[in-house]
Every structure is written in structure tokens, then in C-alpha cells.
Amino acid sequence: MALVSEIRSTTPFEGQKPGTSGLRKKVKEFMEKHYTENFVQCILDSLGDKLEGSTLVVGGDGRYFSKQAINIIIRIAAANKVAKLIIGQIGILSTPAVSSLIRNHKVLGGIVLTASHNPGGIHNDxxxxxxxxxxxxxxxxFTDDVYERTKTIKEYRICPELDCEFHEVGTQTFQVDGRQFVVEVIDSTVDYVNLMKDIFDFGKLRSLIQGTETREPFNVLMDSMNGVTGVYVRKIxxxxxxxxxxxxxxIIPLDNFGEIHPDPNLTYAKELVDKVKENQxxxxxAAFDGDGDRNMIIGxxxxxxxxxxxxxxIANNLNCIPYFEKNGVCGFARSMPTGAAVDRVAAALNKEMFIVPTGWKFFGxxxxxxxxxxxxxESFGTGSDHIREKDGIWAVLAWLSIVEHKKMSVEEILQEHWKLYGRNYFTRYDYEECESDGANKMVEHLEKLLEDGSLIKKEFVVDGKKFVVKAADNFSYTDPIDKSFTKNQGIRIIFEDDSRLIFRLSGTGSSGATIRLYADSYERENVTxxxxxxLKPIISVALQVSKLEEFTGRKEPTVIT
Structure with a gap:
């Protein structure tokens, strides 16, 4: 059957500005007439001349509205002269798996349907x-270009009669406007599992977990939090x-994540924490988030x-992983708010160390x-150059490789590390869904302190501990590769003992403002x-300097990690 595309008139929607990881909004906004179509069309338009005849990967964490969105993407891609889509079975692909598929198949890119660690379901994100x-x-x-297009879009192209099932593995071919359009539905796990087998020694990991004649089995508990990693955890x-x-x-992905918040931290993964405490x-x-790029490790x-x-x-033990033994190790990097523990490993191993803004794209x-x-x-993301995304399952397999090699427990490995390098005590306070006006006023207050220089050399004394401000700025970054410049990435207050306070407004929420407060303090001797x-004294300084409660009315954070 020959299919014909058509052009439909539309008008712009306000606020379709992608954050650090795409556009995140409430489901009901995406369900508005033309809303999703507009944004997808703007992505494709931003690809320019490369789009025609291209192949794209499509998939996501299976959250509510994913199937409807995939149908929209199929119809719009066909009408915009895309030659082929590679789609995960029933639309399921973890974010790391999408990255792997793009690289292995050498395609133009991929559209990922996820709000990561945000809640799912019709009333959520x-x-x-x-x-x-x-x-x-x-x-x-690229995302700035997409945003500019969303403000002026007048029409989108779509093939409304194209019906394509993506529940079974296989290839379907359509004729659209006289051109061939192919949809290949793949097993969501094969490519990614094969990649993990290339990186890690599965034989050693199997022996670790099952035990040997001389070693008891090593017991693990993986919690996929009803997110996309369930299919990969089952396979691996x-x-x-x-x-x-x-x-x-x-481990069964649910479109509402079972009414839980699929964020792998001590607050939202409390069920896992309790079960590990109960069972010695x-x-x-380990816990994973909705789309599989974040992880939490507990011993x-x-x-x-x-x-x-x-x-x-992990940086200090990469010799335990065959991939790095084969390919060698270049530099290390962390996002600016992340604790500086890895900096000390880089210095000891004489490796380059990079500090970048929040957002995985800065590592690429x-x-x-x-x-x-x-x-x-620090937001529970770890990864390597095997792909270009953080990778939750990879991080767990890395830890298991270290445990297997060192024949030590998780806690023993940390204790050994702290004795060798000292300890960066670190915490993050999240104040979620604050009123935007109050959050912005708090940031303006801090920026004024930066401008007038009144923080420098200022002393704070809390519980007998003195903090003297050495430097303060709003972090900026010049990419050493393409020289692009990124500014206003977080307000830093650095003290003479190298303790740090950082304040940021997060770009990962779908509504309101999330204030993130980070505290990092180094101790060489008192590591236990x-x-x-x-960190209680430095947190007190943070609240005093920022006047957070005064501006937001919040007495306590939503989450402490």
C-alpha cells in the first residue's frame, strides 16, 4: 500500500526549551494536540540536510505515553524522508543501550523517550x-537551535495512515511518497549485553556470584525500581x-513505575536499603533509575x-576490568558539584583531570x-568511554569486578581507599518543586554577594569549626576541544581548607524549581x-549565607544524599 504524507498547520507552544537532558514536562502537556508533533518536527528540522536518507534509533524507559509518542515519531520520521528507524521491542531501550546502538550501527542519532529518574504515569512526567x-x-x-524553532514553528509533516507495530522483533517496509521507509524492531537487550561481555570478564563474575570450592557465593540484590533496566538485569x-x-x-518495567519515584538514592530506594539491612x-x-543510566551502590x-x-x-581500580587493560586509560572527569575524591586518584596516577558543568554531554x-x-x-551517574552516556549496570559490573579482583567487601574497599587518599565527606540537599520566584530570588541574592566581593575572607564559626572564604564564583567552562563557553553553572563558595559549598537550580524537573545544595569537605585523618x-557545620553556613529558608519557606530538604 502506497502511503502519502501531508503538511499540517500548527502554532508554537511556550516553554519547549530542552534542559540538560532534553524536554521534560507533565504527560498531559505532551498529550496536547500538536505538542509532541511540534517538538519532534523541530528536532528533525535541526538535523538539516543530514536527515534525508538517515537511520535513527528510537526507544525509551516505557513510561506512560511512550507508545503514543513512538507512533507519532514513526509517522513524522517517514514524512520527513528518514530512511529507517531502529526501535526497541515494545519501545523499550535503556538510555545506555540507545547510545550503544547509535555507535555500533553508526547511525545519525537517536530519539530517547524518558524523563530519567522522574516519576511516571498519567499525572507525572x-x-x-x-x-x-x-x-x-x-x-x-543543537538544543538551542531546537528551542528557537519551537518558538516559530508553523507546520509539521506527518504520514497519518502509517500504522506500524513494534511489539514483535522483525522488519517492516513501507512505501511513503514513493520512497522506501523501513522500521526494524530489535531485541532490546542483545546489543547492550554483548557490549558488557566485551568489557567485563563474565566468567570471573559468574564464579564470584556462584562461588567456588574456595570461596562462598557473593550475594547481590538488584532493584530495577520497575524501570527499564529490568529487562537487562534479567538477561545479565x-x-x-x-x-x-x-x-x-x-524487574518488570511499568508505565507508572508502580507508583514509586524511580530515583536510586537513599530516600526513594529505601525498600532496597531496608532489605539489605534485614538480610545480612x-x-x-544496587538500584537503578527509570531509564537505566543512574545507579546506587550499597554494601x-x-x-x-x-x-x-x-x-x-573505580578510577583507582580500572586494572580489574579487561576493557581498560586492553585499551589503556586516558583522563578522568567529574561534574563540578561532584566531590573531589577522584581528583586525588588522577593526581596519584598522573592522569588528566577535567571538571565540567552538570550534564553528560560535556564529557563527550x-x-x-x-x-x-x-x-x-554526584547525581548517581557513572560511566566510561564505552558509550557516551552514564551507565548504571556498567557501574555495578565494574564494582563486582573490583570485589572479585581484590577479594574484599564493599566496605573494606572504601576503608582501604580512604586510608590511602583521605576522605571527601560529601552530601547533597535537594529542595524539590520550590516556587520558582523564591528560588530565583535566592540565586539573585547569592549573585549579589559575588558581585560586591563581600564573601571573600569572611569568617563563619559553627560548633567551634571555623570556615574562611577563599574564593567564590559562578562556575563557567571553556571546552578544551571545541572552545565552546558555558557560564552560570552553579555558585561556588570555596573555603581555605578546600571545603566547598555549591548552589544550583536543577534543569531535570518538569515543574517548579529544584534547588540543589552541595557540601564537600576533605579530611585526611578522620575518615570513618x-x-x-x-558536614553539619558547613551546612549551617550554607543556610546562613543563602537565606534559603527565608526565600523559599523550606525548613527541610526533600531528599538528602
Whole structure:
């Protein structure tokens, strides 16, 4: 059957500005007539002449509205002369899997349907982001172009009669406007699982988990939080590593994530924490977010590994992973708010160290230039140059490789690391869905303090501990590869003892404003204290300087990590 596309008139919607990882809004906004169509058309228009005859990957975390959005993308892509779409079965693809597919198939890019760690369901969040040719999130220049187009769009192209099923693996071919249009539906897991097998020694990991004649089995508990990683956890841990049915929980992806918040931290992954505390036989627990790029690691008795420490430990033990033994190690990088633990590893190993703005896209240029092997963000994201996204399952397999090699527990590995390098006590306070007006006023207040220089040399004394401000700025970054400049990335207050306070407004929420407050304090000798207790004085300084409660009315954060 020959199909014909048509042009439909439309008008712009306000606020279709992509954040650090695409456009995130409430589901009901995406369901408005023309809303999703407008944004998808603007993405395709921003690709310019490269679009015609191209191949794109499409998939996501399976949250509510994903199937409807995929149908829209299929029809608009066909009408815009895309030659082929590669779609995960029933629309399921983790964000790391999308990156891997783009790179392995050498296609133009991919459209990822996710709001990451944000809640799902008809009353919650949906998101669309574009990943470019290297498999990473589109750079700021691209997303800015998309946004400008959303403000002036007048029409979009669509093939309304094109009906394409994507529930079964297979290839379907259509004739659209006299051209061939192909949709290939693939097993969501094969490409990614094969990549993990190339990176890690699955034989050693299997022996670790199952045990040997001289070693007891190593018990794990993986919590996919009803998100997309469930299909990958099933394939890797149950089928490949034979970890046993009791080792995995909440592995069936649900479009509302079972009415939970799929954010792998101590607050929202409390069920995992409680189960690991209850069962002393579990030696490593891990939780993943909705789209599979974030992870939380805990050891026996729910011993918590901060993402900053996780990055540093992996950096210090890359020799445990065959991929790095084969390919070597270039530099390390972290987002600016992330604790500085990995900086000390880089210095000790004589590796380049980069500090970049928040957002995984800032790591891509460094990786493509061969200057970066491992990177991470304090927001529970860790990854390497095997793809151009953070990768939750990869991080867990990296930790298991370290455990297998060192024959130590998670807590013992951290204790050894702190004795060697000292400890960066680190915490993040999230004040979610604040009134935007109050949050902006708080930032304006802090910016005035930067402008008049009144913070420099100012002293604060809390519980007998003195803090003297050494420097303060609004972080900016010049990309060493393409020389692009990014400013206003977070207000930093740095003290003479190298403790730090950082204030940012997050770009990952769908409504209101999320204020993130970060505190980082280095201790060379006292490395075994309780983090929240150790950081209490500097948090007090943070609230005093920012007047956060005065501007927002918030007495307590929503989440502490």
C-alpha cells in the first residue's frame, strides 16, 4: 500500500526549551494536540540536510505515553524522508543501550523517550531528548537551535495512515511518497549485553556470584525500581551470571513505575536499603533509575557508597576490568558539584583531570578526542568511554569486578581507599518543586554577594569549626576541544581548607524549581565519621549565607544524599 504524507498547520507552544537532558514536562502537556508533533518536527528540522536518507534509533524507559509518542515519531520520521528507524521491542531501550546502538550501527542519532529518574504515569512526567552521532546527548548548540524553532514553528509533516507495530522483533517496509521507509524492531537487550561481555570478564563474575570450592557465593540484590533496566538485569544477572531469582526485584518495567519515584538514592530506594539491612547475607545491593543510566551502590548492612566515592574507587581500580587493560586509560572527569575524591586518584596516577558543568554531554568531546576514559556525576551517574552516556549496570559490573579482583567487601574497599587518599565527606540537599520566584530570588541574592566581593575572607564559626572564604564564583567552562563557553553553572563558595559549598537550580524537573545544595569537605585523618554529622557545620553556613529558608519557606530538604 502506497502511503502519502501531508503538511499540517500548527502554532508554537511556550516553554519547549530542552534542559540538560532534553524536554521534560507533565504527560498531559505532551498529550496536547500538536505538542509532541511540534517538538519532534523541530528536532528533525535541526538535523538539516543530514536527515534525508538517515537511520535513527528510537526507544525509551516505557513510561506512560511512550507508545503514543513512538507512533507519532514513526509517522513524522517517514514524512520527513528518514530512511529507517531502529526501535526497541515494545519501545523499550535503556538510555545506555540507545547510545550503544547509535555507535555500533553508526547511525545519525537517536530519539530517547524518558524523563530519567522522574516519576511516571498519567499525572507525572514524560520527556524527549535527542542523542547525536557519537551516542551522547545533543550539545547545547543543537538544543538551542531546537528551542528557537519551537518558538516559530508553523507546520509539521506527518504520514497519518502509517500504522506500524513494534511489539514483535522483525522488519517492516513501507512505501511513503514513493520512497522506501523501513522500521526494524530489535531485541532490546542483545546489543547492550554483548557490549558488557566485551568489557567485563563474565566468567570471573559468574564464579564470584556462584562461588567456588574456595570461596562462598557473593550475594547481590538488584532493584530495577520497575524501570527499564529490568529487562537487562534479567538477561545479565539471571541468565548470564546465574545470580538466582532472589537476587533481582522489581524487574518488570511499568508505565507508572508502580507508583514509586524511580530515583536510586537513599530516600526513594529505601525498600532496597531496608532489605539489605534485614538480610545480612546480601553483600552488594544496587538500584537503578527509570531509564537505566543512574545507579546506587550499597554494601553489606546497607553501607552507602556515595557516587563521588564510587567514581574514585573505580578510577583507582580500572586494572580489574579487561576493557581498560586492553585499551589503556586516558583522563578522568567529574561534574563540578561532584566531590573531589577522584581528583586525588588522577593526581596519584598522573592522569588528566577535567571538571565540567552538570550534564553528560560535556564529557563527550573529551572522550571523542581520546582524552577521557572515566567520568561521573554526584547525581548517581557513572560511566566510561564505552558509550557516551552514564551507565548504571556498567557501574555495578565494574564494582563486582573490583570485589572479585581484590577479594574484599564493599566496605573494606572504601576503608582501604580512604586510608590511602583521605576522605571527601560529601552530601547533597535537594529542595524539590520550590516556587520558582523564591528560588530565583535566592540565586539573585547569592549573585549579589559575588558581585560586591563581600564573601571573600569572611569568617563563619559553627560548633567551634571555623570556615574562611577563599574564593567564590559562578562556575563557567571553556571546552578544551571545541572552545565552546558555558557560564552560570552553579555558585561556588570555596573555603581555605578546600571545603566547598555549591548552589544550583536543577534543569531535570518538569515543574517548579529544584534547588540543589552541595557540601564537600576533605579530611585526611578522620575518615570513618558519619557524613551528615561531619558536614553539619558547613551546612549551617550554607543556610546562613543563602537565606534559603527565608526565600523559599523550606525548613527541610526533600531528599538528602
Amino acid at each position: 514524560f520527556g524527549i531528548k535527542y542523542n547525536c552521532e557519537n551516542g551522547g546527548p545533543a550539545p547545547t548548540q 544477572f539471571l541468565e548470564e551470571l546465574h545470580s538466582g531469582q532472589d537476587s533481582c526485584r522489581r 547475607k546480601i553483600q552488594l545491593g 553489606q548492612n546497607a553501607f552507602f557508597v556515595t557516587p563521588s566515592d564510587s567514581l574514585a574507587v 568531546n573529551l572522550m571523542d578526542a581520546g582524552r577521557l576514559s572515566l567520568c561521573g556525576e 565519621g558519619d557524613a551528615q554529622t561531619m
